[in-house]
Amino acid sequence: MDPDSRPYDQGMLDVGDGQLVHWQAHGNPGGKPALVVHGGPGSGAGVGATRHFDLDRYRVVLFDQRGCGRSTPHASDPATDLRANTTPHLVADMERLRVRLGVDRWLLYGGSWGSTLILAYAQRHPERVSEIVIPAVTTTRRSEIAWLYEGAGRFFPEAWDRFRAGSGTDARTAAELVAAYARLTGDPDPAVREKATADWCAWEDAVVSLEGAGTPYGDRPDAARLAMVRICAHYFAHGAWLEEGALLRDANRLAGIPGVLIHGRIDMGGPLTTAWELSRVWPDAELIVVDDGGHLGTDTTHTHIRAALARFARR
Numbered sequence: 001m002d003p004d005s006r007p008y009d010q011g012m013l014d015v016g017d018g019q020l021v022h023w024q025a026h027g028n029p030g031g032k033p034a035l036v037v038h039g040g041p042g043s044g045a046g047v048g049a050t051r052h053f054d055l056d057r058y059r060v061v062l063f064d065q066r067g068c069g070r071s072t073p074h075a076s077d078p079a080t081d082l083r084a085n086t087t088p089h090l091v092a093d094m095e096r097l098r099v100r101l102g103v104d105r106w107l108l109y110g111g112s113w114g115s116t117l118i119l120a121y122a123q124r125h126p127e128r129v130s131e132i133v134i135p136a137v138t139t140t141r142r143s144e145i146a147w148l149y150e151g152a153g154r155f156f157p158e159a160w161d162r163f164r165a166g167s168g169t170d171a172r173t174a175a176e177l178v179a180a181y182a183r184l185t186g187d188p189d190p191a192v193r194e195k196a197t198a199d200w201c202a203w204e205d206a207v208v209s210l211e212g213a214g215t216p217y218g219d220r221p222d223a224a225r226l227a228m229v230r231i232c233a234h235y236f237a238h239g240a241w242l243e244e245g246a247l248l249r250d251a252n253r254l255a256g257i258p259g260v261l262i263h264g265r266i267d268m269g270g271p272l273t274t275a276w277e278l279s280r281v282w283p284d285a286e287l288i289v290v291d292d293g294g295h296l297g298t299d300t301t302h303t304h305i306r307a308a309l310a311r312f313a314r315r
Contacts, residue, residue, distance in 0.1 A: 264293025
C-alpha cells in the first residue's frame with residue numbers, strides 16, 4: 001500500500017478517433033488484475049489510489065480517460081474536439097485496454113463518476129469483471145445532475161447564486177447551467193474559459209466544504225482544471241449519453257459479480273439514495289454506509305475500501 005508507487009510498465013494506447021489513452025501498471029505483474037477508474041469525468045488518474053491495494057498481491061492498472069491526465073489530445077485546448085469523448089467511447093477504451101494487457105477478468109475500483117463508468121462497462125462486459133468496489137456511488141442520472149448543480153443550492157444559496165451568475169445567462173435549472181458552462185469552457189477566449197473553470201470549481205468546492213478538505217477542485221493545476229471542467233460540463237450537458245435510470249434498470253446484468261458499495265451518509269454531492277437503490281437491485285452487492293463520511297471519504301471509508309480489496313485479493 002505504497003502512496004509513492006512507481007509503475008513497472010506504462011504506455012499510450014491508440015483507441016482511434018485520433019485519441020491516445022495513457023495507462024500505467026503498478027504492483028505485481030503476476031498478481032490479481034484490478035483497474036482503477038477515476039472520477040470527474042476528466043479528473044485524470046492519480047497513483048494515490050494504489051495505496052488501498054496490497055501491491056504484492058495485485059496488478060493495479062490506472063488509465064487517464066480521453067482528454068485528461070496524460071492522454072492526448074488534451075481537453076484544456078479548446079481546439080480539442082469532444083465529440084468522440086462519450087461514455088460509450090470510454091467503455092470501448094477500457095475493453096481495448098483489457099485486451100492490450102492480456103487480462104481475462106479484472107476487479108474494477110473507483111468512485112463518483114468512476115462508479116458510473118464502472119457500472120456501464122460491467123453491464124456491457126459482465127464476463128470480464130471479477131469484482132467491483134465503489135466508494136461514492138453515482139449513476140449520473142439527470143436527476144443526480146439536477147441535485148448537484150441545482151438542488152444542493154438549497155444548502156449553499158450564496159455559492160449557488162455565484163455559480164448561476166458565472167454562467168452568463170439567466171439559467172435556473174441544472175440542465176441550463178451545465179449547458180452554459182459547456183459552451184463557456186470551449187470558448188476560444190482563454191479569459192472566458194479560465195473564469196468559467198474557476199466559477200465551476202468554486203461551486204464544487206462549496207458542495208464538499210463541510211468535509212473540511214479545503215478546495216480540492218480549485219487547487220488543481222490550471223490545465224488539469226480546464227480539462228476536468230470542460231469534460232464534466234460536456235458529459236453532464238448530455239446526460240452522460242445514458243438513458244435515464246438505465247444503470248439501475250439493467251443491474252441484473254451484474255448478477256454473479258460480488259460488489260462492495262461504500263457511501264457516506266452526509267455526501268452532499270451524491271446523496272445516499274443512489275447507493276441504496278443500487279444495492280436493492282444488485283443482489284451480489286453489499287452496501288456499507290459511513291455515517292460520518294461525505295463525498296471525498298474519511299479514514300473509516302478508506303478502512304472499508306482496504307478491507308474489501310483485501311478480501312477480494314484472496315478470491
